[in-house]
Amino acid sequence: MRIDLTGQTAVVTGGAHGIGLETARALRDCGARVVVADIEETKEFPFLQVDVTSAQSVKGLFTELSNVDIVVANAGIGGEASLEEHTASHWNKIVAVNLTGVFRTVQAAARRMKTRRRGAIVLTASTNSFDGERLLTAYNATKHGVLGILRTAANELGPYGIRINAVCPGFIRTRLTREGFDNPDFMREYARHLPLGRGGEPEEVARVIAFLASPLASYMTGAAVVIDGGQLAAKFGLWNEDNANFVTDHWELK
Ligand SMILES: NC(=O)c1ccc[n+]([C@@H]2O[C@H](COP(=O)([O-])OP(=O)(O)OC[C@H]3O[C@@H](n4cnc5c(N)ncnc54)[C@H](O)[C@@H]3O)[C@@H](O)[C@H]2O)c1
Structure with a gap:
């Protein structure tokens, strides 16, 4: 069993860097023709x-791509x-990209896919769709909101053979988190709360996106799949100096 996207056209917004870039690579590895849509060039x-x-x-993007599968x-x-x-400008900027941008992309994708009665959409939400990490009111609100778009769209688009997951x-x-990853003191404390004892790599998210976009996930729609090394499952710090050593950027049992 393998993920086979041969013959499918995929578009990845924010595909020039990070999770989006690794997703574009994963979809390409599975045989899809991939177009990256971003403000920054790749x-x-x-x-x-x-x-x-x-x-x-966004309208221009979907005019350009006549047939889009993913x-x-x-x-x-x-x-x-x-x-x-x-500030109002901080709030508006984050909402414009993370929430209105996702709404617009999903709406335009749905219009295209409905006529073909098939398609797969994947949204990048966050563990912050479920928690209230401090200093991130706008970000958290948008990521909670993305799940509202997800679930409503799943209801409306399912009958047309279009699946949407997050x-x-x-x-x-x-690069969003590089400062943290590069700071051993920060990582020591942060990863203390992660059952797997480390942060994640963008490829580890990209693989799940490729699966959700593929026919292997044919009975999945409206699902929000958590990829967090156990972060949301954890309670209080579980790694400590009595049972483990912190090495570079992760914890290892003694
Ligand atoms: N890195 C994490 O820890 C993490 C965790 C949870 C969710 N996410 C989410 O993953 C997604 C990707 O983030 P990342 O960590 O890969 O960051 P990143 O900065 O590496 O990538 C984000 C990409 O989005 C593009 N982009 C920004 N504004 C845009 C706009 N207005 N129009 C089109 N493209 C735009 C950027 O140019 C960039 O290529 C985001 O939605 C982010 O909220 C990231």
């Missing part, structure tokens, strides 16, 4: 400059501020 894939905060730009709505940004320090990554090594 030379590795056929590329369309798309800003998901612009209705015109859409990964992954573009997203972070940004920390305390609740009181969330991945909910935990702490994954990309």
Whole structure:
């Protein structure tokens, strides 16, 4: 059994870096023709400059791609501020990309896919779709909201043979989190709470996205799949110096 996407066309928003780039690579490895839609260019894939905060730009993307089988709505940004320090512009910027951008992408994808009565959509949500990590009010609100889009779209699109699912990554090594991964003191404390004792790699998320986009996930729609090394399952720190050593960026049992 293998993931076979031969003959399928996929588009990945935010596919120039991080989880999106690894997803584009995974889909290509499975045989799909992959187009990256991003504000930043990549030379590795056929590329369309798309800003998901612009209705015109997203419309243009789907005009350009007449037949699309797989859409990964992954573009997203972070940004920390305390609740009181969330300015209107901070809030609006994050909502525009992470929530309105996903809504627009899903809406345009649905219009395209409905006429063909098939398609698979995958959203990049987050463990922050379920928790309230401090300093991330806007980010958390958008990632909770993405699950609202997911579940409503699953209801509306299922009858047309279109599946939509989400991945909910935990702490994954990309430029969004690089500072944390590069800081051993931070990682020692953060990974203390992760059952697998380490952060995740973007490929580990990309593989799940490729599966959800493929016929192997034929009975899955409306699902939010958590990929977090056990973070949401954990309670209090479980790694400590009595039973384990911290090595570079992860914990190992003694
Ligand atoms: N890294 C993590 O730990 C983590 C955890 C959970 C969820 N996520 C989510 O994963 C997704 C990808 O993030 P990442 O960690 O790979 O970060 P990243 O910064 O490496 O990649 C994000 C990509 O989105 C693109 N992008 C940003 N704004 C855009 C816009 N307006 N229009 C089109 N493209 C735009 C960027 O150019 C970039 O290529 C995001 O939705 C993020 O919220 C990341």
